[in-house]
Amino acid sequence: MEALVETNYSIDTFYFLVMGALVMFMAPGFAMLEAGLVRAKNTAEILTKNVALFAIACIMYLFFGYALMYGNVTEGAWIPGFGMGIGAENTAAEVLASGGETYYSARSDYFFQVVFVATAMSIVSGAVAERMKLWAFLAFAVVMTGFIYPIQGSWSWGGGALAAAGFSDFAGSGIVHMCGAAAALAGVLMLGPRAGKYGEDGSSRAIPGANMPLATLGTFILWFGWFGFNGGSELKLSNVDEANAVAQVFVNTNLAACGGVLAALLTARALFGKADLTMALNGALAGLVSITADPLSPSAELSVLVGLIGGVLVVFSIVGLDRLKIDDPVGAISVHGVVGIWGLMAVLLSNGDASLGGQLFGIAAIFGWTFLASLAIWAIIKFTMGIRVSQEEEYEGTDISECGLEAYPEFTKS
Amino acid sequence: MKLVTAIVKPFKSEDVREALSEIGIQGMTVTEVKGFGRQKGHSELYRGSEYVVDFLPKIRIEVAIDDGQLDAVVDAITKTANTGKVGDGKIFVSTLDEVIRIRTGETGADAV
Numbered sequence: 192m193e194a195l196v197e198t199n200y201s202i203d204t205f206y207f208l209v210m211g212a213l214v215m216f217m218a219p220g221f222a223m224l225e226a227g228l229v230r231a232k233n234t235a236e237i238l239t240k241n242v243a244l245f246a247i248a249c250i251m252y253l254f255f256g257y258a259l260m261y262g263n264v265t266e267g268a269w270i271p272g273f274g275m276g277i278g279a280e281n282t283a284a285e286v287l288a289s290g291g292e293t294y295y296s297a298r299s300d301y302f303f304q305v306v307f308v309a310t311a312m313s314i315v316s317g318a319v320a321e322r323m324k325l326w327a328f329l330a331f332a333v334v335m336t337g338f339i340y341p342i343q344g345s346w347s348w349g350g351g352a353l354a355a356a357g358f359s360d361f362a363g364s365g366i367v368h369m370c371g372a373a374a375a376l377a378g379v380l381m382l383g384p385r386a387g388k389y390g391e392d393g394s395s396r397a398i399p400g401a402n403m404p405l406a407t408l409g410t411f412i413l414w415f416g417w418f419g420f421n422g423g424s425e426l427k428l429s430n431v432d433e434a435n436a437v438a439q440v441f442v443n444t445n446l447a448a449c450g451g452v453l454a455a456l457l458t459a460r461a462l463f464g465k466a467d468l469t470m471a472l473n474g475a476l477a478g479l480v481s482i483t484a485d486p487l488s489p490s491a492e493l494s495v496l497v498g499l500i501g502g503v504l505v506v507f508s509i510v511g512l513d514r515l516k517i518d519d520p521v522g523a524i525s526v527h528g529v530v531g532i533w534g535l536m537a538v539l540l541s542n543g544d545a546s547l548g549g550q551l552f553g554i555a556a557i558f559g560w561t562f563l564a565s566l567a568i569w570a571i572i573k574f575t576m577g578i579r580v581s582q583e584e585e586y587e588g589t590d591i592s593e594c595g596l597e598a599y600p601e602f603t604k605s
Numbered sequence: 606m607k608l609v610t611a612i613v614k615p616f617k618s619e620d621v622r623e624a625l626s627e628i629g630i631q632g633m634t635v636t637e638v639k640g641f642g643r644q645k646g647h648s649e650l651y652r653g654s655e656y657v658v659d660f661l662p663k664i665r666i667e668v669a670i671d672d673g674q675l676d677a678v679v680d681a682i683t684k685t686a687n688t689g690k691v692g693d694g695k696i697f698v699s700t701l702d703e704v705i706r707i708r709t710g711e712t713g714a715d716a717v
Contacts, residue, residue, distance in 0.1 A: 397656030399651075463650040470652065510653040522652070 196291045197283070199429040206428040213419025214306035218245045220412030221313040223319060223476045226598070227406025228469065228521045232588025233321045234401060240316045240325060248309040251337035253277060256308060257301050259347045259477035260341035266472050267355035267472045269347035277301045291318065294402045308365050310420070314371030320376045321398075322385050322585050326388040326538040327578040331568055335374055343370060343557050358553030359545035362424035364484035364534030365553055370561045372528025374518070377565035381511040381573055384518030386585050395513050398520070401599070403468055406416055410472040413449050417479045436487055444479065448497030451478020454502030462506065464537040473522045477505035477530045484534040489541040492515030497537045530603050606717055607702040609678050611666045612640065612694040613686040618664040624681040625668065634667045641705030663694060669717050671706050 222241035226234050254275055257466050263272025278297055286293050319328060346353040347366050360366050389395055400406060421444045455474020459467040467522045480499030482489070489497060508525035521526065535554055538545045572578055583593035591597065613621055618635065625633065639660035646659040647707055669677055687693055706716040
């Protein structure tokens with residue numbers, strides 16, 4: 192019996208670690224996707240943002256975030272208890288004494304959770320691309336990953352007010368994706384559109400990305416990493432029911448992405464007359480975000496449909512936000528925010544434990560908190576160090592102005 | 606001496622190069638350029654926003670030649686670069702004041 196407890200502990204810890212590593216791989220996924228969709232002159236800067244935000248997220252979550260989100264949360268509470276650090280590890284004696292109730296390493300839990308924080312943060316980097324000051328962004332990242340994200344995370348996964356209200360979000364369509372999108376939206380509103388994006392007559396000028404192969408690679412890497420994102424969120428592997436559940440999650444996650452790709456591609460074809468690759472890529476991600484709130488309870492067939500609807504929504508959302516003059520170079524707000532909301536509602540299609548009221552409450556709380564808190568922080572940064580590069584710097588490119596080097600030194604055209 | 610500048614469609618640049626080699630032209634400079642004449646551009650949609658492609662890619666070939674070669678060169682370029690469709694390009698002929706070979710210092714016809 193003891194050996195079984197220890198073996199299950201090892202399996203489930205290993206599972207967390209490997210799934211966490213898969214989600215970590217979403218960091219280069221985002222980096223490549225964003226690098227592909229911005230102009231050549233802004234590529235090194237967005238890569239720097241992506242590398243640095245991952246590092247900031249892990250360290251801030253280590254010191255402040257993890258403790259805020261999980262350390263000291265009163266059931267049903269809005270205000271989490273303050274704490275620091277990631278606590279002590281389980282000893283073998285404690286694990287055996289628990290009879291298997293404690294079934295994974297505490298460190299592995301931190302590791303698995305921290306990569307989700309980094310994912311939420313990286314959503315912001317795409318929306319504010321090509322005109323934000325690098326250090327202003329990193330300053331925001333410090334606050335977002337240390338405080339804004341963990342506080343709303345404590346309400347649901349930490350056991351606080353949203354958990355008590357019956358809010359259901361398996362892997363984070365709302366807690367991670369919509370949260371990131373809300374922060375991004377606040378940032379974009381504070382920042383303004385890229386120079387030259389919108390004409391005086393209200394028209395929107397296309398600013399094509401520099402590297403479609405990278406954007407595609409990034410999307411596929413994100414798709415791959417998402418198996419960890421959703422699969423790992425089952426939180427346990429070591430018995431038949433759990434193993435089956437994980438398999439269902441992998442299958443549903445994959446199929447939702449597939450539905451998203453095809454729906455977005457067909458929608459783009461219908462609206463624009465041609466097969467816009469960038470829309471197909473956003474469609475894949477939209478499918479993935481759609482299923483993330485519940486990749487377990489739907490059937491495989493329903494998962495295709497959930498992803499499909501996300502794929503249609505994302506195309507219209509991208510065009511719609513553009514019409515509202517909200518400039519989002521990679522479609523992050525649409526993919527993660529608009530579709531994140533759809534994902535939370537889609538839970539109701541297959542999960543009897545979720546309620547319309549609970550989902551709406553969660554959407555309002557997470558979006559409201561994240562958007563307003565982010566708006567305040569962006570405003571503070573804007574009125575102290577400034578958040579936007581100067582017009583000359585935007586023209587010459589943030590690679591030069593923020594990083595002092597060029598991503599494509601021999602390919603660049605002025 | 607003349608400088609012949611030809612703007613041609615990119616996929617024709619290899620054919621033009623071969624044709625010039627055949628009539629004894631031993632050197633040229635090629636640059637990738639953009640431009641338009643009567644061909645104008647076309648518009649595309651990128652993520653729902655219009656994207657006007659006004660400037661079309663072309664290849665610019667420059668050859669410095671002796672006056673005597675002019676007709677043969679113009680003829681070779683015209684015949685190979687012609688597709689009959691709008692956007693085939695143009696040839697500009699200008700007079701060269703001086704030509705110098707950097708390695709040897711030769712000037713004039715010896716340097717062409």
